[in-house]
Amino acid sequence: MMSILSAEFYEQPTLELAKSLLGCELVKETEKGTASGYIVETEAYIGPVDRAAHSFNNKRTQRTEVMFDLPGYVYT
Structure with a gap:
């Protein structure tokens, strides 16, 4: 089940947001198909x-x- 993060989620202080993104799935959908992966590393x-x-x-x-x-x- 996919859950889209709210706009408010991204308004966290930068260093906290970087940690919160770990483990989230990033999905990109185009007319050619869908690509996705889990975030395992961030930079802040x-x-x-x-x-x-x-x-x-x-x-x-x-x-x-x-x-x-x-x-x-x-x-x-």
């Missing part, structure tokens, strides 16, 4: 103030723009 960065983050110092590019959007999107 504290956004624009974290020197290791691609969004450090509010750096916005087409690639990083998703990091400035609403919670719940995946950046890979």
